[in-house]
Amino acid sequence: MADRVDQLHGVPVLVCDAGGAPIATEQDALDHLVGVAFGQAEVVAVPAGRLDGRFFDLSSGFAGQVMQKFVNYRLHLVVVGDISRELAASSALPDLVRESNRGRHVWFVADLDELAARFA
Template identity: 65%
Template sequence: MPDVLQQRAGVSVLVCDVAGPPVATTETALDLIGNASFGGAEVVALPAGRLDPSFFTLGTRFAGEVMQKFVNYRLRLVVVGDISAHLAASGALRALVAESNRHDHVWFVPDLAALDARLAASR
C-alpha cells in the first residue's frame, strides 16, 4: 500500500506505509516532507519501522535533524508504533519522547487510534 492522504479527526494526514522507503538520511526526510506538502498534508504519520535505527540513538543527531526539518516546513511529524525497546535502552530518548509529546510539533504514539484521539483533543 502506498502512502495515503487521509482526513483523520478533521486533519489532513499523510499516513505512510510501513513498507515504504526507509527514512535514513535528511534527504529522504525532505522527500517525504515534499510529498506531504504537495498533497496538502498537515501531519505525517510515519511508522517507527521506516525510521533508520540511528534515529533512536540520539548521539547520532539524526532524530534532531529530521525533527527540525519537519518544524521548519511547518508539518507535524507523528512517529507511529512500538518503540519500547528503544526507550528501554535510552533515558535520553525517553526524555525526548516525553517532551515532544507535551507539544504540538512531534508526537510519538503507539498506533493510529492514539493519533486520532490526540488530533481530536487538540482541535
C-alpha cells in the first residue's frame, strides 16, 4: 500500500504506509511526511513503527523536533499503532501522550477507526 489521502469526516488525512521510509531524522519527517502532506492534507497519520525509537525516548529531543515541524507547517501529526511497550519503558512518555491527546496538534491513537471517531 502506498501513502494515500483519505477524507475522515471531511478532514483530509495523509494515511502513511507502514512499509514506507523510516523517520529517523528531522529531514526524514520533512521529506516523507510534511512534504508529502503539504497542500493536500491537514493531518498526517503515521504508523508508530515508522518512527525511530528515539521518537519515544523523550530525552533524545527527537519527538519535540518532529512535533515542532508539524506545528510550524500547520499540520497535525497522528501516531497510529500500539505503543504500549514504549509507554511502559518511560516515565515521561505517558504524560506526553495524555497531554497531546487533549490538544489539537499531536494525537496518539490505536488505529484509524479511533482517529475517525475523534473527527466524528
